Amino acid sequence: MNRVLPLFRRSIADGWRGLAGWTAGILVALFLYLPLYPSFGGNGQMQEMIDSLPPELVRTLSYDQIGSGPGYAQATFFGLIGFVLLTIAAVGWGTGAIANDEENGQLELTLAHGVTRGQLFSERTAAVLAKLAWLCLVSFAVVVLLNEPAELDIEVANLVATTTAFFGLVALSAIAAIAVGGITGRRTWALGAGAGIAVYAYAMHALGNQGDDLVWLQDFSPYSWAYAEEPLVNGWVGPIWLLFVVSAALLLVGWLVFRRRDVAV
Amino acid sequence: MTSSNAAVTTRGLTKRYGSTTALHGIDLDIPRGSVFGMIGPNGAGKTTTMRLLLDIIRPTGGDIRVLGEQPRAGGASLRRRVGYLPGELHLQARVRGRELLAHYAEISGAVRPGAVDTLAERLGVDLSRPVRSLSKGNKQKIGLIQAFMHEPELLVLDEPTSGLDPLVQQEFHAMLHEAKANGQTVFLSSHVLSEVQQTAHEIAILKAGRIVERSTVAALRENAVRHVKLVVSEADAASARATLDAVPGVTGVTAVPNGPGTVALAATLDAHVDAFVKAVARLDVVDFTMEEPDLEEMVLAYYGADVSAAVDADDADGADRKGAER
Numbered sequence A: 001m002n003r004v005l006p007l008f009r010r011s012i013a014d015g016w017r018g019l020a021g022w023t024a025g026i027l028v029a030l031f032l033y034l035p036l037y038p039s040f041g042g043n044g045q046m047q048e049m050i051d052s053l054p055p056e057l058v059r060t061l062s063y064d065q066i067g068s069g070p071g072y073a074q075a076t077f078f079g080l081i082g083f084v085l086l087t088i089a090a091v092g093w094g095t096g097a098i099a100n101d102e103e104n105g106q107l108e109l110t111l112a113h114g115v116t117r118g119q120l121f122s123e124r125t126a127a128v129l130a131k132l133a134w135l136c137l138v139s140f141a142v143v144v145l146l147n148e149p150a151e152l153d154i155e156v157a158n159l160v161a162t163t164t165a166f167f168g169l170v171a172l173s174a175i176a177a178i179a180v181g182g183i184t185g186r187r188t189w190a191l192g193a194g195a196g197i198a199v200y201a202y203a204m205h206a207l208g209n210q211g212d213d214l215v216w217l218q219d220f221s222p223y224s225w226a227y228a229e230e231p232l233v234n235g236w237v238g239p240i241w242l243l244f245v246v247s248a249a250l251l252l253v254g255w256l257v258f259r260r261r262d263v264a265v
Numbered sequence B: 001m002t003s004s005n006a007a008v009t010t011r012g013l014t015k016r017y018g019s020t021t022a023l024h025g026i027d028l029d030i031p032r033g034s035v036f037g038m039i040g041p042n043g044a045g046k047t048t049t050m051r052l053l054l055d056i057i058r059p060t061g062g063d064i065r066v067l068g069e070q071p072r073a074g075g076a077s078l079r080r081r082v083g084y085l086p087g088e089l090h091l092q093a094r095v096r097g098r099e100l101l102a103h104y105a106e107i108s109g110a111v112r113p114g115a116v117d118t119l120a121e122r123l124g125v126d127l128s129r130p131v132r133s134l135s136k137g138n139k140q141k142i143g144l145i146q147a148f149m150h151e152p153e154l155l156v157l158d159e160p161t162s163g164l165d166p167l168v169q170q171e172f173h174a175m176l177h178e179a180k181a182n183g184q185t186v187f188l189s190s191h192v193l194s195e196v197q198q199t200a201h202e203i204a205i206l207k208a209g210r211i212v213e214r215s216t217v218a219a220l221r222e223n224a225v226r227h228v229k230l231v232v233s234e235a236d237a238a239s240a241r242a243t244l245d246a247v248p249g250v251t252g253v254t255a256v257p258n259g260p261g262t263v264a265l266a267a268t269l270d271a272h273v274d275a276f277v278k279a280v281a282r283l284d285v286v287d288f289t290m291e292e293p294d295l296e297e298m299v300l301a302y303y304g305a306d307v308s309a310a311v312d313a314d315d316a317d318g319a320d321r322k323g324a325e326r
Helices: A006-040 A045-052 A055-060 A069-103 A106-111 A117-147 A156-184 A187-208 A212-220 A222-227 A240-258 B046-053 B071-079 B097-106 B115-123 B136-148 B166-181 B217-223 B234-246 B273-280 B295-303 B308-325
Strands: B006-017 B020-031 B035-039 B061-066 B082-085 B154-158 B185-190 B202-207 B210-216 B225-233 B250-257 B262-270 B287-290
Touching: A006 A069, A006 A117, A006 B097, A069 A106, A069 A117, A069 A156, A069 A187, A069 A222, A106 A117, A117 A156, A117 A240, A156 A187, A156 A222, A156 A240, A187 A212, A187 A222, A222 A240, B006 B046, B006 B185, B020 B046, B020 B061, B020 B185, B020 B202, B020 B210, B035 B046, B035 B166, B046 B061, B046 B154, B046 B185, B061 B071, B071 B082, B082 B136, B097 B115, B097 B136, B115 B136, B115 B166, B136 B154, B136 B166, B166 B185, B202 B217, B202 B295, B210 B217, B217 B295, B225 B234, B225 B273, B234 B250, B234 B262, B234 B273
Parallel strands: B035 B185, B035 B202, B082 B154, B154 B185
Antiparallel strands: B006 B020, B006 B061, B202 B210, B225 B262, B225 B287, B250 B262
8 A cells, every 4th residue: 555645645635626726716817917918018008007106005016117027927926916816825725734624623533543743744734835836836837838928028047036936935824824733723823823924024025115214124024035136037136045944944843842732632 | 460461551640731630640551452441421531541542642740551652652653553533523524435544544554455344334334425424423433444444452432432323332342342352452431331331341430530430340230239129028027127127238228018918128239239139038028129230320429529538549549659750
């Protein structure tokens, strides 16, 4: 009997319907937004409209770069709709990995079998990350596909950097939910941690955009770590690595507490 | 008893959740190949004890050995040798029974081919249906199958018969007998004695985190209160009453008229059946009834407040042990 990564395979098998749904959602978002660029953003019409908006709003939404192909893809998809969609998926999956399973009583029986706490923690984390990686890969592939028809002018190397940052950013929310679930076993805490870190990151970034005296806030925003240096234009710049360092630290703490504490109490 | 031939041994097992103490120093010895029943009211600590054995929760104090190993140190390989049925069974709802059991088979000890189907057939559950469409009793059967399918050395079953109809309960009891014959050890819990008395040899009665009685079903039966009724002729009533009063363990003798010319003497008898029968044999008995002892009644007495003596004794015992350990 195949005993390799049983919990990982179980998680993927249980979640494939959801994953298919999220994949469809990402495809719809990309195919709706990106092909609009030539008729909308590329001819300056968009820039005119942006210029008529309150500058604070434009900066909050990071729409100031929307007149260029990379700026448009960043502002519409990677920075906004894609970020929101994948964050929702990440928080849901992250909460489901441990906290939800524990609160609905299923974790007890799984842990009563021949698996270790560390194995469960790592295999379920890997399953969540694999699903997020898949969605990021789909995003990457669609942007490459639409790059020429939609006249986006994005360099593939820069797209690799941006997709990595995108993955790191949404994975951070998932891992916050997993880790807090591992520490507390409470669904609301896990959900709050995952969603909270995304909202916090976005808010700090948006506030930091409002003026030079607030830009220091972005030093503390994972959203800014990912996107402030405009990787879709500039490639591998900015502290994208910091996303992965913080995620690793959260995983470590979550695992250390999860292997020690009482489950299902 | 040494730990090598005990399936489960605990010494001074204590579990505290914050300021509440769920277990006050439990000592258990469950020999290999036996069926051991733990009974107690809700909240007595049965589930806590079982979760400690499976390393789902960790003890605050005391020592646990499961199949000779500490649950924490034994880890996954120890748990492969144990089958566990949780008291509150929650199964994944969207998968089919067969798929779910295949998953549990991957993370438990080796399952013989066909074992799952044999068990499903015996218990009468359709594994091709999604778990969510199954009744509570049928979900419980899935829970039993995952506990039994890898023929574990130790079965830890928390209220295993809940939700099962009487016919399936009989089948379950047969499975327990076979497990015992097979050399497997069974540790099961219930809040009523009747569920364990048919199968368990030894029992422990748990109340508020303490073992208030350790016994065998046979010993319980021997010591149980029996209601007796003796019918004698009116002429013999006085001497019969005197005889009964003289028998040790007979209390509450009351005489009631019982039709023309006879008197019925009702009494309760705790233990000493032999002495009673021999004493009564000397009388001219018109009719005699002795009710089957109600063990449940006896257990309920332990649940009540009138066991403070036993609790105190156990507590003092526990305190001594804790003192000795430190």
